[in-house]
Amino acid sequence: MVHRVVEKGPGLARQKAPVTAPSRSGSTQNMSANIKVVVRVRPLNKKEKDLNNRVVVDVVDDKMLVFDPKEETRPFFYQGVQQPNKNFLKRANKELKFVFDHVCGQEATNQDVFETTTKDILASLMEGYNCSVFVYGATGAGKTFTMIGNQENPGITYLTMEHLFYTIDSFEKDREFDIGVSYIEVYNENVYDLLKPSTTALQLREDAKYGVMVAGLTLHKIKTARELLNMLEDGNKNRTQHPTDANAESSRSHAVFQVYVKMRYKTSSQLRMVKLSMIDLAGSERASATGCKGDRFKEGANINKSLLSLGNCINKLADGSNYIPYRDSKLTRLLKDSLGGNCKTVMIANVSPSSLSYEDTYNTLKYAARANKIQLSIKKNIVDGDMRLSQYVKINEELKKKIKELEAKLSLSSVKNVKEIDPAKEKLSQQWRQRISVAENAHAVVENRLLSMMSRQRVLALRQQLRKRAFQHVVDLAHRCSSEPLDQMCTEDIPRQERAAESYMKQSIQLETKMVSAWAEWAESRKRLDIMYNQAVSDHPELIDFVQNLQTQAKLRLVEARDNLRYKLLSIEHQEIKSFTDYVMDMPSMLKKLYLTLKGYDRVPSSLAEEYLEIMKKAKSAKNIVWSDEEFQGDDYFKFVTSLDLDKPIVKFEDDVSLVQTDSDDFCDIENHEPRLSAKKRKGTPVKKETPVKLLNNETIVINDSCESLDVTRNLSSAKKVKREPHLNVDIENYKTIDPNCLNSTFVMANKMEWKDNVKTEPKANVPVKKGLSDRTNFINQTNNPQYRAKIVKPVPVVGKVAPFRRNPVPTVGGPRPPVAGFGSSVARDGTSLQRNNQAVRTRERFQTHPYSRPALNRK
Ligand SMILES: Nc1ncnc2c1ncn2[C@@H]1O[C@H](COP(=O)(O)OP(=O)(O)OP(=O)(O)O)[C@@H](O)[C@H]1O
Numbered sequence: 070m071v072h073r074v075v076e077k078g079p080g081l082a083r084q085k086a087p088v089t090a091p092s093r094s095g096s097t098q099n100m101s102a103n104i105k106v107v108v109r110v111r112p113l114n115k116k117e118k119d120l121n122n123r124v125v126v127d128v129v130d131d132k133m134l135v136f137d138p139k140e141e142t143r144p145f146f147y148q149g150v151q152q153p154n155k156n157f158l159k160r161a162n163k164e165l166k167f168v169f170d171h172v173c174g175q176e177a178t179n180q181d182v183f184e185t186t187t188k189d190i191l192a193s194l195m196e197g198y199n200c201s202v203f204v205y206g207a208t209g210a211g212k213t214f215t216m217i218g219n220q221e222n223p224g225i226t227y228l229t230m231e232h233l234f235y236t237i238d239s240f241e242k243d244r245e246f247d248i249g250v251s252y253i254e255v256y257n258e259n260v261y262d263l264l265k266p267s268t269t270a271l272q273l274r275e276d277a278k279y280g281v282m283v284a285g286l287t288l289h290k291i292k293t294a295r296e297l298l299n300m301l302e303d304g305n306k307n308r309t310q311h312p313t314d315a316n317a318e319s320s321r322s323h324a325v326f327q328v329y330v331k332m333r334y335k336t337s338s339q340l341r342m343v344k345l346s347m348i349d350l351a352g353s354e355r356a357s358a359t360g361c362k363g364d365r366f367k368e369g370a371n372i373n374k375s376l377l378s379l380g381n382c383i384n385k386l387a388d389g390s391n392y393i394p395y396r397d398s399k400l401t402r403l404l405k406d407s408l409g410g411n412c413k414t415v416m417i418a419n420v421s422p423s424s425l426s427y428e429d430t431y432n433t434l435k436y437a438a439r440a441n442k443i444q445l446s447i448k449k450n451i452v453d454g455d456m457r458l459s460q461y462v463k464i465n466e467e468l469k470k471k472i473k474e475l476e477a478k479l480s481l482s483s484v485k486n487v488k489e490i491d492p493a494k495e496k497l498s499q500q501w502r503q504r505i506s507v508a509e510n511a512h513a514v515v516e517n518r519l520l521s522m523m524s525r526q527r528v529l530a531l532r533q534q535l536r537k538r539a540f541q542h543v544v545d546l547a548h549r550c551s552s553e554p555l556d557q558m559c560t561e562d563i564p565r566q567e568r569a570a571e572s573y574m575k576q577s578i579q580l581e582t583k584m585v586s587a588w589a590e591w592a593e594s595r596k597r598l599d600i601m602y603n604q605a606v607s608d609h610p611e612l613i614d615f616v617q618n619l620q621t622q623a624k625l626r627l628v629e630a631r632d633n634l635r636y637k638l639l640s641i642e643h644q645e646i647k648s649f650t651d652y653v654m655d656m657p658s659m660l661k662k663l664y665l666t667l668k669g670y671d672r673v674p675s676s677l678a679e680e681y682l683e684i685m686k687k688a689k690s691a692k693n694i695v696w697s698d699e700e701f702q703g704d705d706y707f708k709f710v711t712s713l714d715l716d717k718p719i720v721k722f723e724d725d726v727s728l729v730q731t732d733s734d735d736f737c738d739i740e741n742h743e744p745r746l747s748a749k750k751r752k753g754t755p756v757k758k759e760t761p762v763k764l765l766n767n768e769t770i771v772i773n774d775s776c777e778s779l780d781v782t783r784n785l786s787s788a789k790k791v792k793r794e795p796h797l798n799v800d801i802e803n804y805k806t807i808d809p810n811c812l813n814s815t816f817v818m819a820n821k822m823e824w825k826d827n828v829k830t831e832p833k834a835n836v837p838v839k840k841g842l843s844d845r846t847n848f849i850n851q852t853n854n855p856q857y858r859a860k861i862v863k864p865v866p867v868v869g870k871v872a873p874f875r876r877n878p879v880p881t882v883g884g885p886r887p888p889v890a891g892f893g894s895s896v897a898r899d900g901t902s903l904q905r906n907n908q909a910v911r912t913r914e915r916f917q918t919h920p921y922s923r924p925a926l927n928r929k
Contacts, residue, residue, distance in 0.1 A: 104408070105415040106441040107186050108134060108434070109173040110422050111211035117423035126422040126430060128174040129166075131185075136434055137163035137427070167434055169441065175422060179218050183228040186415045187347075191229065191236055193413045194330065194343050199280070201346040201407030202229075205379075205436060206419030207429030208319050208352025215417055216324075216349040217301060225417075226301060226326055226347050231294035233328065233345070240332075247331035249288030250297065252304040255399045256322035257371045263304035263324065264289055273402050280344070280406040288329055301326070323375065323400050324349040346407055350376065350400070375400035380436060382408055387442035408443065416440050494609070501605040502615060508601055509619050512594040513626060516715070519587040520630040523718055526580045527710040528637055533573040534706065535645050540566045542652070588718045631713045638710055657688065 110126050127138040139162045171185040190200040202225065204212040218224030230250075237246045252263040259270035265287050272284045291297050309322045328345040351372040378398035385393045386408060395405040406412045418437035420430040543562055547555045602616045664681050667673045 104440050104443045105170045105186070105190075105413075106418065106437045107171040107173065107182065107415065108167070108169050108418045108420060108437055109177060109182055109211065109215055110134070110175050110420050111214070112175040113421075113423055114209075117421070117425055120423075120425065123424040124422045125424045125427055126420055128172050131172055132170070133166060133168045134172050134434075136165040136167060136431060139164050163431075165434070167438060169418075169437060179215060179222055179224050180228060182215055182417065183225045183232075186417060187225050187229040188232055190345075190413050190415060191232055194233070194345055195236055195240060195332075197332075197341045197343060199344045199346075199406060199412040201348070201404070201412045201414045202417065203346075203348035203350060203404065203407060203414075204417045204419055205350050205376075206352060206433050207421070207426055210352060210419035210421050210426070210429070210433070212349050212352060212417075212419045213320055215419055216326075216347060217305060223298065227294060227298050229345070229347065230291075230297045230328065233330075234292075234294050237330075243335050245333045245335060247290070247329075248292075249290050249329040249331075250300065251283070251286050251288055251327045251329075252301065252324065253283055253286065253327075254308050254322040254324045255375065255403065256309045258375065258399050260399060260403075261307075262286055263307045264300060266307045273399065275405075281403055320349065320351050321372065323351050323372075323403075325403055344406075346404075346412075348404065348407070350379075374398060379404065380439075383436065383440045383443060387439045414443075498609040498612060501609055501612060505598075505601055505605060505612075505616070505619065508594075508598050509623075512591075512598050513623070515587065515591045515594050516623070516626060517630075519584065519591045519715065519718060520627070520713060522580055522584045522587060523713050524630060524634040524637065526577065526584065527634055527713075528641065529573060529576055529580070531638055531641055531710050533570070535641070536566070536569055536573075584718050588715075591715065627713065627715060634713055635711060657684075660684070 110128055113122075113124070123140070125137045127135040129135060173182050173185065187200075187202050190198075190202070194200045204216050206212050214222075214224065216224045216226055218227065233248075237248070240246070250264075253271065254261050254263050260273060260283055261267065262271060262283075262285075271286055274282045274284045276282045289300065291300065304326075305324075308320060308324055326347040326349075328347075330341075330343045330345070332341040332343070333339075334341075375398040378394065378401045381397065382393050382395060382401050382404075393405075393408075395401045395408075401408075407414045416437060418433050418440075420426070420433050422430075540562065543558065547558070602620075605612045606616055660681070664673065664677070667677070
């Protein structure tokens with residue numbers, strides 16, 4: 070439902086909150102609503118018709134009317150020409166548009182008014198809401214006609230009551246009704262009972278439960294609407310009426326007809342008391358219009374006073390004021406519930422359409438518009454407290470019975486609980502706890518020892534790996550650099566490194582042995598403990614929490630050990646990174662000096678310049694940052710050192726893979742899968758020999774002159790294995806012998822090298838076996854048969870010609886290479902010269918243009 074009031078043009082339209090449907094669920098349910106305002110425009114009476122007065126109310130539709138509409142102007146012609154019709158003396162039309170909840174036009178009957186006013190609120194009345202209907206308007210506007218009507222045309226009071234009885238009939242199945250009516254008038258600020266005429270005025274009282282009451286008022290029970298009609302007729306006869314100029318039957322008092330409905334639900338003892346008030350107000354009047362003098366004037370003054378109070382209350386309520394002056398008049402005191410209290414209210418504003426009542430109509434419409442703004446808070450009148458004592462007693466007894474039942478159940482349950490606690494069983498359970506605790510403690514000791522050894526092994530492995538890496542750096546730096554201090558340094562470092570490696574191996578083996586026995590002990594202890602847990606839990610299920618707690622503690626032990634290990638590893642790595650950073654920091658300046666020196670001599674090959682530029686780019690971009698959200702995929706070594714798995718304490722890790730890229734690491738040693746033997750073992754008969762043949766990729770072959778095993782037959786058969794190494798992607802079918810001129814040199818093949826035949830190797834009898842480090846060097850005889858020479862199928866495109874770089878003066882074909890002093894090159898590590906010409910050949914992937922060009926990293 071939308072309420073709007075447009076006072077001047079549609080722009081002033083005001084939308085109101087919709088009325089919430091009343092709830093059926095209890096007395097605390099509130100709803101807010103506006104006073105429903107219906108305007109009724111009565112027909113013109115005889116006098117008005119006779120006077121032919123203008124109609125100032127134009128009903129547009131059932132919601133809207135226009136007050137003082139624009140008059141149609143009749144065209145005035147002078148000499149056939151329409152003249153402007155400007156009547157400066159005439160008042161301009163107000164043309165006020167009003168929108169109400171409903172507008173009943175002149176043709177509307179009382180039945181129509183009933184349909185739009187009280188019929189709807191009866192439903193609310195039956196739900197428990199107080200309801201109120203009052204008619205307001207100037208004298209002679211048709212209030213009494215609307216409210217009371219006559220025999221032929223009964224008013225809304227009768228129609229409402231008729232409908233009320235009809236409604237009651239439909240509810241009689243489940244409710245009992247008591248209906249009482251009263252009919253009073255407020256005349257000159259006194260209240261009189263119209264159904265029990267008396268000269269004594271009645272007093273108004275305010276009751277908390279029923280609102281405003283008239284003390285000493287008699288309620289008359291009625292059974293039918295017809296009874297009411299007779300009653301109303303009798304009451305109206307008692308009402309103060311005097312003819313005025315405006316109305317021959319002018320009511321000089323406010324008549325209040327009240328219906329009290331008492332509903333008792335048959336299914337429950339719930340009681341509802343509701344009140345329907347129907348108020349026929351005395352007409353607001355102007356003394357001049359009514360022509361009243363003396364007593365009539367006094368009546369009129371009182372009427373106006375009470376209506377003025379009503380107007381004030383409506384204004385205050387519409388403004389949302391906290392203080393409403395209900396006590397200013399008897400009328401407002403009576404209407405207190407209807408206007409601002411717990412009541413659904415309908416206001417019917419009666420107006421005359423004639424211009425004779427211009428001011429009254431205008432005032433009434435303004436009143437009605439104001440009243441439309443009043444927001445009511447309505448509450449159901451439900452009395453829950455009418456329960457019979459017998460019912461209370463019954464309910465009370467039932468509750469007591471229930472309490473006793475519950476108490477009995479509770480005591481039974483506690484007895485049962487007490488019984489369940491068996492001291493003997495509890496004692497056994499306690500004994501289990503102790504036994505398990507002792508066993509768990511003993512197991513924890515074994516486990517901690519095992520974990521500690523495992524951690525030591527990992528730390529040791531890391532240290533060894535780092536030491537090896539440092540040594541590789543030295544080797545790499547010293548390689549081919551013939552200078553006394555370097556030779557000295559490397560010669561001293563090798564035995565130290567070997568001793569360290571030996572020590573590591575020794576410690577590692579010792580640890581492994583200890584770990585094997587510790588692990589056996591741990592596994593046995595674990596097994597015993599598990600058996601104990603299972604037995605304890607099956608005998609005493611209550612121990613499950615205890616056992617689970619111990620298992621959690623065991624898991625925590627492992628987590629803690631892992632945590633400690635990783636912390637140790639991290640701190641070692643941190644130190645290593647620091648020292649490695651210091652080492653690396655010096656490289657760029659050295660590299661720069663070298664580069665500039667070469668440049669000064671104009672000997673910088675383009676490949677070196679490119680490589681130098683590449684390094685600069687790398688330094689600039691520093692792309693090696695790994696973000697925390699990137700998943701780190703550690704290699705096998707990383708997984709080995711960082712893992713602590715009690716189920717697999719002995720992890721075999723092939724630590725023969727160097728961590729750094731050195732000259733010797735540029736190659737994939739195809740036979741390098743076996744672990745390096747300790748120095749002691751290697752001093753005896755060489756059991757395992759390293760291959761001198763290395764393949765970097767399918768374009769490069771390396772014959773390593775510094776390898777300690779030079780069994781070419783074996784190496785070449787190993788080379789065939791490359792075929793089965795998918796990651797090397799090498800396809801070697803045949804090969805030929807290697808040209809001795811190419812020994813210790815690097816070849817770069819434009820395409821895949823093709824091998825034509827098997828290499829035939831023969832030991833050379835006259836070549837002396839070297840001592841010390843050279844013990845690990847074998848000798849091969851290279852046949853000079855050109856059929857077996859290594860054949861470079863295609864020339865290197867970069868240089869246009871395949872010409873191996875020679876570090877030393879080119880030896881004669883097949884002849885011995887002159888010894889050259891220096892670590893890793895022509896001088897053995899023990900200082901003796903090497904017979905290099907027949908021993909090994911190193912082939913690198915590098916451009917032959919310059920010896921400083923390093924092979925590109927190609928691990929995949
Ligand atoms: N809708 C209507 N149709 C026909 N006649 C009407 C209508 N309304 C009012 N009348 C007639 O107009 C006259 C005045 O009406 P009524 O007595 O109801 O006015 P009132 O507002 O009650 O005046 P007052 O305040 O002076 O009592 C009556 O004769 C009534 O029959």
